[in-house]
Amino acid sequence: MIININNNMENPNTVTIQKEWERQLQQTGSRLTEPRRAILKVITESDHPLTPIQIYDQARQSEPYLGLVTVYRTIEILENLHLIDRIHNLGQCQTIFRGTSGHQHLLTCTQCGSSVHFEGLLAEAQFEEIAAFNGYKISGHWLQLYGLCQQCLKEEHEN
Amino acid sequence: MIININNNMENPNTVTIQKEWERQLQQTGSRLTEPRRAILKVITESDHPLTPIQIYDQARQSEPYLGLVTVYRTIEILENLHLIDRIHNLGQCQTIFRGTSGHQHLLTCTQCGSSVHFEGLLAEAQFEEIAAFNGYKISGHWLQLYGLCQQCLKEEHEN
DNA sequence: ATTATTATTGATATTGATTATCATTATCAT
DNA sequence: ATGATAATGATAATCAATATCAATAATAAT
Numbered sequence: 001m002i003i004n005i006n007n008n009m010e011n012p013n014t015v016t017i018q019k020e021w022e023r024q025l026q027q028t029g030s031r032l033t034e035p036r037r038a039i040l041k042v043i044t045e046s047d048h049p050l051t052p053i054q055i056y057d058q059a060r061q062s063e064p065y066l067g068l069v070t071v072y073r074t075i076e077i078l079e080n081l082h083l084i085d086r087i088h089n090l091g092q093c094q095t096i097f098r099g100t101s102g103h104q105h106l107l108t109c110t111q112c113g114s115s116v117h118f119e120g121l122l123a124e125a126q127f128e129e130i131a132a133f134n135g136y137k138i139s140g141h142w143l144q145l146y147g148l149c150q151q152c153l154k155e156e157h158e159n
Numbered sequence: 160m161i162i163n164i165n166n167n168m169e170n171p172n173t174v175t176i177q178k179e180w181e182r183q184l185q186q187t188g189s190r191l192t193e194p195r196r197a198i199l200k201v202i203t204e205s206d207h208p209l210t211p212i213q214i215y216d217q218a219r220q221s222e223p224y225l226g227l228v229t230v231y232r233t234i235e236i237l238e239n240l241h242l243i244d245r246i247h248n249l250g251q252c253q254t255i256f257r258g259t260s261g262h263q264h265l266l267t268c269t270q271c272g273s274s275v276h277f278e279g280l281l282a283e284a285q286f287e288e289i290a291a292f293n294g295y296k297i298s299g300h301w302l303q304l305y306g307l308c309q310q311c312l313k314e315e316h317e318n
Numbered sequence: 319a320t321t322a323t324t325a326t327t328g329a330t331a332t333t334g335a336t337t338a339t340c341a342t343t344a345t346c347a348t
Numbered sequence: 349a350t351g352a353t354a355a356t357g358a359t360a361a362t363c364a365a366t367a368t369c370a371a372t373a374a375t376a377a378t
Binding site: 319320321322323324325326327328329330331332333334335336337338339340341342343344345346347348 | 349350351352353354355356357358359360361362363364365366367368369370371372373374375376377378
């Protein structure tokens with residue numbers, strides 16, 4: 001079963017989401033300020049991933065004296081609370097690995113960075129189905145698995 | 160079935176890979192130069208994703224007068240030939256989308272950027288198995304599907 | 319309600335990565 | 349060998365991200 005989650009501005013829950021985020025900010029010791037409210041509003045109401053500059057520009061419509069630095073700081077807080085994700089944009093990242101043309105995916109060690117490609121993923125057949133359910137037509141996908149490689153696992157046990 | 164692909168420096172095919180890349184460069188009208196050879200060598204022999212600066216530093220060991228700009232230019236060529244991929248590093252990307260804590264993934268329109276989360280992916284059960292086969296222990300994963308949303312599909316047909 | 323504490327803010331400066339420019343150099347077809 | 353020109357590296361310019369700090373605003377304590 002594929003479930004579509006709340007994701008557009010028309011969603012009446014948007015307000016509730018912002019209130020919930022505000023509650024979490026306060027409960028974890030952060031103060032609730034007007035600049036932060038403006039930033040939260042932009043992020044919770046958007047159905048697009050946004051760059052810090054885009055958030056900055058949009059939030060200044062209601063908070064004209066907002067500083068870009070405050071956007072970066074708020075993003076950091078929200079990330080620590082796992083309320084936002086950092087999204088991968090095709091073609092913009094600057095870490096390079098030789099590809100293997102075809103349908104292989106990446107498995108990367110978060111400790112040392114060593115990486116291997118793998119294939120034989122069962123899910124790929126499902127990707128188009130998921131997209132179609134949401135009204136999308138797929139042109140590509142990106143999958144990375146993260147973990148510890150054999151060597152780093154061993155070294156972790158030794159300490 | 161899970162197949163592990165050539166991915167470490169010990170692999171004797173490494174040399175062949177570089178020759179193959181060199182061949183493709185020439186066949187598509189690019190000239191074969193010493194700086195490029197040095198860059199190709201670093202990328203094809205590495206089992207780590209590398210930043211432009213890392214490629215630069217490593218390649219200068221054999222090509223001391225190499226300029227960083229040449230690294231960027233060569234990366235661009237290799238990307239156009241689909242010989243390399245740009246890799247997503249956890250936590251370094253600066254495009255922000257509100258997350259949905261739990262196991263949801265992202266479906267993004269390459270045209271307008273509108274995005275939805277989805278869940279119910281069958282593959283997740285397979286991730287650990289794939290990792291274990293390669294000696295890794297997984298701590299997380301990143302999946303994004305790319306395509307055109309309903310609206311952008313419609314507009315494309317109108318033109 | 320008032321005040322004191324201190325987290326937060328925005329301005330500014332700094333850093334660092336990426337891109338643009340251009341004269342010089344090296345590749346490759348002839 | 350030679351000439352056309354793609355490619356190079358030095359330099360400058362741009363832009364995003366981070367650090368610093370005095371002024372300000374949010375909260376707790378009174």
